[in-house]
Amino acid sequence: MPGDDWLHCHCYRRRTILGLALAPLLALPARAAEEGEAAKPPAPDDRFVFLTGPKKEQVVRAEDLALGGPQVQAYPIAPDGTVRNDNRLNLVILARFDPTALTDETRARAADGVVAYSAVCTHQGCPVNMWSKERNAFVCSCHASVFDPRNAAEVIDGPAPRPLAALGLKLKDGVVTVASTFSGRVGVTQN
Amino acid sequence: MTRKQWLLSSVVAFTTLVSTAVVAGPIENYSPVTSARLENPEPGNWLMTRGNYKGWSYSSLDQINTSNVKSLVPVWSFSTGVDSGHEAPPIVNNGVMYISTPYSQVIALDAATGDLLWRYKPKLPEGFSALHNTNRGVALYGDKVYMAGLDGVLVGLDAKTGKVVWSAKVEDWKTGYYMTGAPLVVKGKILVGVAGGEFGVRGFVQAFDPDSGKSAWKTYTVPAPGEPGSDTWQKPDTWKTGGASTWMNGNYDAESNTVYWGTGNASPWFGDQRPGDNLYTASTVALDGDTGKMKGYFQYHQNESWDWDEMNAPMLVDFHKDGATTKGLLKPARNGYLYWLKRNPDGGISYINAQAYVPQNVFKSIDPKTGRPEIDMAHKPATGKAAQFCPGLWGGKDWPYEAYNPKTAMVYIPSNENHCNNLEGKVEERVPGQWWTGVAIPDLHFSVDTKASFYGELQAYDVDSGKRVWRNLYPGSMMWGSLLTTGGGLLFTGGTNDREFRAYDAKTGEQLWHFKTNSGIIAPPSTYEVNGVQYVAVQSGYGVDAAFQQGLMSELVGWQKDVPQGGVVWVFAVSK
Numbered sequence: 001m002p003g004d005d006w007l008h009c010h011c012y013r014r015r016t017i018l019g020l021a022l023a024p025l026l027a028l029p030a031r032a033a034e035e036g037e038a039a040k041p042p043a044p045d046d047r048f049v050f051l052t053g054p055k056k057e058q059v060v061r062a063e064d065l066a067l068g069g070p071q072v073q074a075y076p077i078a079p080d081g082t083v084r085n086d087n088r089l090n091l092v093i094l095a096r097f098d099p100t101a102l103t104d105e106t107r108a109r110a111a112d113g114v115v116a117y118s119a120v121c122t123h124q125g126c127p128v129n130m131w132s133k134e135r136n137a138f139v140c141s142c143h144a145s146v147f148d149p150r151n152a153a154e155v156i157d158g159p160a161p162r163p164l165a166a167l168g169l170k171l172k173d174g175v176v177t178v179a180s181t182f183s184g185r186v187g188v189t190q191n
Numbered sequence: 192m193t194r195k196q197w198l199l200s201s202v203v204a205f206t207t208l209v210s211t212a213v214v215a216g217p218i219e220n221y222s223p224v225t226s227a228r229l230e231n232p233e234p235g236n237w238l239m240t241r242g243n244y245k246g247w248s249y250s251s252l253d254q255i256n257t258s259n260v261k262s263l264v265p266v267w268s269f270s271t272g273v274d275s276g277h278e279a280p281p282i283v284n285n286g287v288m289y290i291s292t293p294y295s296q297v298i299a300l301d302a303a304t305g306d307l308l309w310r311y312k313p314k315l316p317e318g319f320s321a322l323h324n325t326n327r328g329v330a331l332y333g334d335k336v337y338m339a340g341l342d343g344v345l346v347g348l349d350a351k352t353g354k355v356v357w358s359a360k361v362e363d364w365k366t367g368y369y370m371t372g373a374p375l376v377v378k379g380k381i382l383v384g385v386a387g388g389e390f391g392v393r394g395f396v397q398a399f400d401p402d403s404g405k406s407a408w409k410t411y412t413v414p415a416p417g418e419p420g421s422d423t424w425q426k427p428d429t430w431k432t433g434g435a436s437t438w439m440n441g442n443y444d445a446e447s448n449t450v451y452w453g454t455g456n457a458s459p460w461f462g463d464q465r466p467g468d469n470l471y472t473a474s475t476v477a478l479d480g481d482t483g484k485m486k487g488y489f490q491y492h493q494n495e496s497w498d499w500d501e502m503n504a505p506m507l508v509d510f511h512k513d514g515a516t517t518k519g520l521l522k523p524a525r526n527g528y529l530y531w532l533k534r535n536p537d538g539g540i541s542y543i544n545a546q547a548y549v550p551q552n553v554f555k556s557i558d559p560k561t562g563r564p565e566i567d568m569a570h571k572p573a574t575g576k577a578a579q580f581c582p583g584l585w586g587g588k589d590w591p592y593e594a595y596n597p598k599t600a601m602v603y604i605p606s607n608e609n610h611c612n613n614l615e616g617k618v619e620e621r622v623p624g625q626w627w628t629g630v631a632i633p634d635l636h637f638s639v640d641t642k643a644s645f646y647g648e649l650q651a652y653d654v655d656s657g658k659r660v661w662r663n664l665y666p667g668s669m670m671w672g673s674l675l676t677t678g679g680g681l682l683f684t685g686g687t688n689d690r691e692f693r694a695y696d697a698k699t700g701e702q703l704w705h706f707k708t709n710s711g712i713i714a715p716p717s718t719y720e721v722n723g724v725q726y727v728a729v730q731s732g733y734g735v736d737a738a739f740q741q742g743l744m745s746e747l748v749g750w751q752k753d754v755p756q757g758g759v760v761w762v763f764a765v766s767k
C-alpha cells in the first residue's frame with residue numbers, strides 16, 4: 001500500500017519544531033534540526049507522537065494505550081522536537097499488555113508492558129496497523145500477515161518472512177521513550 | 192549465449208539514478224507500432240493486452256488447433272526472478288516479446304528462442320509499499336514500450352534497448368495512488384488508469400504524449416461539484432475520496448472514436464457514508480478518443496457497498512437477434528451478472544439485458560429499461576450494520592479476462608461461486624496512503640459453502656441467445672485465470688491452484704491438453720507466430736488476491752495453504 005501523505009501534513013513538516021502544545025514537554029530548548037534529522041531512525045530518548053485519533057500529534061503516554069491492545073500508530077519525536085516522519089520506515093506501532101503476558105525477551109525490551117515495533121511489514125512494506133480480536137495480534141493491512149505482539153512480533157500467520165523489528169523502551173514520567181534502537185532490519189529485504 | 196558472447200555484447204546501462212536496463216543484445220529491424228497496426232493487428236503478433244481493441248482475448252491463428260493441441264510441448268522458459276502475482280500477458284511484435292512483472296519490471300526476449308534482449312528494473316522509492324505489487328502488461332507504440340509503474344510513474348522505454356526515454360509522474364504514490372494496469376494506446380496517446388480504491392483516491396483516466404510524456408488530457412471518474420453527475424454525491428466532500436479507480440485498461444471503438452473504461456468500487460466501502468448513486472463508480476465510462484471528454488456511461492450498481500469494482504471494460508461484440516445486428520458491449524460483471532449493452536453512435540451506452548452467471552443474493556430485480564438493480568437491503572452492508580452478500584467481494588469474477596471467439600459466437604467466463612462476505616462498516620479516520628475502506632482486513636468475514644461441489648468454474652455462453660453452452664467445474668480450486676481463445680477452436684487458461692495450464696475445446700469445453708507449470712497461473716496467455724511457427728505463451732506466477740484467497744480456503748476447507756510462487760515465462764509449440 002503506497003502512501004504517507006501525512007509526511008507532508010503542515011504540522012509535521014520536515015525540520016519543523018513542534019510548537020506550544022509540546023513545548024512544556026521538551027527537555028531541550030528548541031533548535032533547528034540538522035538536515036535529514038526527520039528521516040533518521042528512532043534513537044534513544046526519542047518519544048512518540050500519535051499519527052491518528054483524538055490525541056493526534058500529541059506525545060504518547062503509557063496510560064494512553066489500551067491494556068491488551070489494539071496498537072496505535074506513531075512517529076518518533078527527537079528530543080529537540082523534530083518528528084521523524086520524513087521516512088516511512090520510521091512508522092512505529094505501540095501497544096500495552098500485562099507485563100506477565102510478555103515473553104522474557106519482549107518484557108526485557110518493554111517498559112511496564114508497553115511494546116514498540118516497526119509498523120512496516122517485512123513482507124511488502126505495508127503498515128501493520130490492524131488488530132485481530134480473534135488472535136489478539138497485529139495484522140498487516142495489505143496481505144494479512146499476523147504478528148504476536150507479546151512474543152517479539154513473531155509471525156504467526158501470513159506471508160511475512162520475519163518478525164517486525166522491535167524498539168527497546170523506557171518510561172520517563174509516564175511518557176513512552178526509546179531506550180534502544182531497532183532490534184533488526186526494518187521493512188522488506190527484497191525488491 | 193556463451194560467457195564470451197555475453198561479455199562482448201552486454202552493457203549495463205544506467206539510464207537514470209533509479210533504474211537500470213540490462214542489455215544483452217541489440218534488437219535490429221524493430222517494427223514500429225502504428226495506430227493502423229493497433230486497429231488491425233496482424234494475426235502473428237499480440238500487440239496489446241487483450242490482443243485487439245475490442246477486448247476479445249482472441250487470435251485467429253489456427254496452426255495449433257483441436258486436432259494437434261495434444262502434441263503441445265514447452266519450447267523454452269524464462270525465470271523472471273520475481274515473486275508475487277504475475278498478471279501480464281506476453282506482448283509480441285515481430286519476434287520480440289515484452290514481459291512485465293510485479294514491481295514494474297519489463298523484460299524483452301527473443302520470442303522464438305527465449306534469449307534475453309534487455310531488462311528494465313526500476314528502483315522503487317524507500318519505504319514504498321503497494322496493496323498489489325502486480326503489473327498487467329506493457330503497451331507498444333512507435334519505437335517505445337510503455338510501463339505504468341507501481342509508484343505512480345509512467346515511463347517510455349526505448350523498445351530496442353530498454354533505456355528510459357522519458358518518465359512522467361502521474362500521481363504521488365504517498366497519497367494512495369498506484370498503477371498496475373496496462374496502458375492503452377489510442378490515436379497516438381498513452382492512456383493510463385490508477386488504482387487506490389481502498390485508500391480513498393479519486394479515479395481518473397489520463398492521456399500522455401508518446402514522445403514527450405506530457406499530459407494531453409485527464410478525465411476524473413468522480414465529478415467535482417457543478418460537473419454532471421455531482422448531484423449523486425449528496426454529502427459534501429465525499430467526492431474527493433470517492434474511489435472509482437481505473438485500474439484495468441480500457442477497450443476502444445475506432446469507428447466511433449470511443450474509449451470504454453471500467454471504474455472500481457466507491458470509497459470508503461459503505462454507501463451510507465457517501466449518500467447518493469456515486470457516479471461514476473462501478474461503471475463503464477465512454478470517453479472521446481481525442482479529448483477524453485465523457486460521452487456516456489453505464490453504472491452497474493448504485494451507491495456501491497460490496498467492493499464490487501466494475502474495472503474491466505466491456506468487450507465490443509455485435510449481437511444478432513431476429514436478423515438484426517446490434518453494436519454491443521458484453522460484460523460479465525463482478526456483481527455476478529452478464530450484461531448486454533448497446534453502443535450508441537454518439538458514444539453513449541444503453542442497457543439491453545442482464546442475467547446472473549453465478550448465484551447472487553443482492554439484486555431483487557433489474558429494471559428492464561434502465562438496467563438499474565433493485566437492492567435487497569438485507570444484503571447491503573452499512574456502517575454499524577452487518578450484512579452478508581454473495582458472491583463475496585471478489586465477485587462472480589474478479590479482474591481475470593473473459594474471452595470472445597467470433598467463430599463460436601461464445602463468451603467464456605472464468606468465475607467463482609459458493610462464496611460470500613459479511614461486512615460491517617465503521618467510520619474511520621483517513622490517513623492518506625493507508626487502507627481506508629471502513630472495515631479492517633481481519634473483519635472481512637469471507638465464507639464459503641463448505642459442502643459445495645465446486646468453487647471455481649469456466650463457463651461458455653452463446654452471446655446471441657444468452658444460453659449457457661457448457662461449463663467446467665473446479666471442485667478443489669478457485670478460478671483466477673484469464674482466458675485466450677483462438678481460431679484453432681481452442682481456449683487456453685490456467686487459474687487453478689494446481690499449477691496447471693490447460694487447453695479446452697472452445698465449442699464443447701472438453702479438456703484437450705494440460706501441463707503442470709512451476710506455479711499457479713493468473714496471467715493471461717497470448718499467442719503469436721515467428722517464422723511460420725505458432726506459439727502459445729503465458730507467465731506462471733501465483734500471488735496477490737488469488738494467494739490470499741487460497742490462504743482463507745486452507746482455513747475454511749483445508750486446501751493446501753501455499754501455492755509455490757515465483758514467475759516463469761512458458762512458451763509452447765506443437766512438437767514436430
